[in-house]
Amino acid sequence: MARVVSERADVLPALGEVFREHGFEGASLALIGARTGLGKGSLYHFFPGGKEEMAEAVLAEIDAWFTHEIFAPLRESKDPRQAIAAMLQAIDAYFRSGRRICLIGAFALGATRDRFAARVDGYFAAWEEALGQALMRLGHRKKAAVALSEDAVAAIQGALVLARARNDPAIFRRALARLGDRLRTV
Amino acid sequence: MARVVSERADVLPALGEVFREHGFEGASLALIGARTGLGKGSLYHFFPGGKEEMAEAVLAEIDAWFTHEIFAPLRESKDPRQAIAAMLQAIDAYFRSGRRICLIGAFALGATRDRFAARVDGYFAAWEEALGQALMRLGHRKKAAVALSEDAVAAIQGALVLARARNDPAIFRRALARLGDRLRTV
DNA sequence: GTCTATAGAGTGATAGAC
């Protein structure tokens, strides 16, 4: 029996893509097996909790990525203006200029939202909080910073919906450009 | 056998709610049968094409509602300022202040997007076009009107995602209020 | 020998189609 040693973390990217493309319900184990190249044995070895644990692991990885790459810089940077510009650039890259959807946003709209409520809520709460901090250090008052960060996160999610709905990544890029203008104005 | 005469159109609201709550894949025929009160026989009598035809009929009904209640007034009203205000009010009512998601937006994010591509694309295209017309009559130049309407539709979709993600309808109402301000400024 | 990664036949339940 071939033994291609792998570990849990190795299959998370493929797992994420399957969930992105088919949703939680639509991602069958057959599909997951095909895309990860793993049999059910391996899958259940890595994720004894089945599909739910697989999705949870994917969400946790996304959360960790955003925390490290986006939220922490927003919170800690000495230069909030630069941190916000970096956020927009990282977001453009992460979502492949609108060709890739936000798995957490997609989960939020489905019946999956309640199953992963903590992760879904926590992700957006952290994003808004981190961006709000940067905006305050940029000179906004607390109320304005909260409103603006809520608006920004919503604008990104909405642009992802629209870009995919209309199958036009340019929609996402235009939205990011407008958002950049709005976030630069104090 | 009781014969409660009903027709296709009667079951569309219930059908819409099931798809909203469970998504296309998650809405099983058992669930649909329970919520509509119809057996599989009746369902296949009304919708010979099965689930796909059911979803298509729901999308068509939503499209018709928006065309009549939102898009047409935006295009035809003599008073674009009032038409835009009416749009925001109708949207708030339709989405129950953020407690109800946009089925078309949800479909756009899933694998269902390709299946119903024409409806999904057409819905958002019509919305943007209608709002853009109202904005031009309000005094915006074409480019600004197009950008602003794209921004507005995205803001609404994003607010729906966020409101549901964070389980807080107030997010949606705040977003609509900010959007109202932005659309009033020429 | 033990342990971990693997494969996949087999389980009952439930899916959508008709």
Place this chain on the structure above:
DNA sequence: GTCTATCACTCTATAGAC
């Protein structure tokens, strides 16, 4: 209601690393 396909999942077996 009946059909067949497919679902998530279980379980046994096995290979190789120690």
